[in-house]
Amino acid sequence: MSAAQGKNSIAEQLAFAKEQLKDSDSAATDSRLLMCQVLQCNTVYLMTWPEKPLDAAQLRAFEHLVEKRKQGHPVAYLLGYRDFWSLRLQVSPATLIPRPETELLVETALDLPLNNEANVLDLGTGTGAIALALASEKPDWQVAGIDKNADAVALAKQNGQANKLPHVRFTQSDWFSNLSAASFDLIVSNPPYVEQSSVYLQQGDVRFEPASALTSGEDGLDDIRFIIPNAIEYLAPNAWLVFEHGHLQAQGVQALLRENSFEQVRSVSDLNGHPRVTLGCYKA
Incomplete structure (x- = not known):
C-alpha cells in the first residue's frame, strides 16, 4: 500500500505499518516511533493530524524503515537513539541497546551509602548509559566509564556531551588492561552474561547486536568470573561491586563474590520478581 493507491495519510500509513509488523508485540508503538522519525x-x-498526507520522499522513507523493522532490525538502531533513565542516548550497532531493566542497576547503585564525592567506575560502558545516568543524579561523583570497543567509547563521549555531562570520563580499556591505578568507591558493570549456546541469541533485537557484548562462556559467567578478583585491586576500603546478570545467575554471582571475600552480598529483584542485580562490599 503506497501513495499510488492513495493511502498516504498518517493514519492510513500507521495502519499499514501495524499490519506489516503484526508479528511483533510492539507493532503499534514501533509504527508511531518510525513515523515520528520520518x-x-x-x-x-x-494524533492531532491523522489525515495529513505524506509526500513521496516521506512515504519512501517510512516504508523503508517499516521493511527494516519487519526484517527484525531493532527500532533503536533505526531511530539512532534510545531513551534511558532521563537521558536520550545515541546508539549504534557497535554497542548494546540500553534496556529499561538496566535502570534497576542504576537505582541499586544510587541507594548505596557512598560519600558525596564518590569515585565510580562503569565497566563495559557501551553507550555510557549507566555512567551518565549515575552522573546525572550525583553531579559531585567522579564517574568514569571504560569499554574495549573504540567506537563505543567515542559514542559514549558523544552522549556525555549531548546530555550536558561532559565531565564523565570515557576511555578505551579491555576490562582493567588500560586502567591507571585508582581507588573506586563503587564499580558497576552490565557485562556480557548470556550463555554462548542460548536460544535467546536467535531471537528479537539481539540478533543484530554485537555478540561480544552479549555472550560469556558456557554458563554466561566467564566475564564476571574475571572481573571480581581483578576488581579488588581497584576498590577502596568498604567499596561496592555491583553487577547486572541473567535472572537465573544470582546464586552463581553471589558465590563468586563470597569466594573473593566480599561481604553484605545480596541480590535485588526486578518488577517481575527475578533477581537481576547482585552486589557485595569489599572491606579490604
Missing part, C-alpha cells in the same frame, strides 16, 4: 515530530502530532 516526520521529525512527536506522537501528539500524529
Whole structure:
C-alpha cells in the first residue's frame, strides 16, 4: 500500500505499518516511533493530524524503515537513539541497546551509602548509559566509564556531551588492561552474561547486536568470573561491586563474590520478581 493507491495519510500509513509488523508485540508503538522519525515530530502530532498526507520522499522513507523493522532490525538502531533513565542516548550497532531493566542497576547503585564525592567506575560502558545516568543524579561523583570497543567509547563521549555531562570520563580499556591505578568507591558493570549456546541469541533485537557484548562462556559467567578478583585491586576500603546478570545467575554471582571475600552480598529483584542485580562490599 503506497501513495499510488492513495493511502498516504498518517493514519492510513500507521495502519499499514501495524499490519506489516503484526508479528511483533510492539507493532503499534514501533509504527508511531518510525513515523515520528520520518516526520521529525512527536506522537501528539500524529494524533492531532491523522489525515495529513505524506509526500513521496516521506512515504519512501517510512516504508523503508517499516521493511527494516519487519526484517527484525531493532527500532533503536533505526531511530539512532534510545531513551534511558532521563537521558536520550545515541546508539549504534557497535554497542548494546540500553534496556529499561538496566535502570534497576542504576537505582541499586544510587541507594548505596557512598560519600558525596564518590569515585565510580562503569565497566563495559557501551553507550555510557549507566555512567551518565549515575552522573546525572550525583553531579559531585567522579564517574568514569571504560569499554574495549573504540567506537563505543567515542559514542559514549558523544552522549556525555549531548546530555550536558561532559565531565564523565570515557576511555578505551579491555576490562582493567588500560586502567591507571585508582581507588573506586563503587564499580558497576552490565557485562556480557548470556550463555554462548542460548536460544535467546536467535531471537528479537539481539540478533543484530554485537555478540561480544552479549555472550560469556558456557554458563554466561566467564566475564564476571574475571572481573571480581581483578576488581579488588581497584576498590577502596568498604567499596561496592555491583553487577547486572541473567535472572537465573544470582546464586552463581553471589558465590563468586563470597569466594573473593566480599561481604553484605545480596541480590535485588526486578518488577517481575527475578533477581537481576547482585552486589557485595569489599572491606579490604
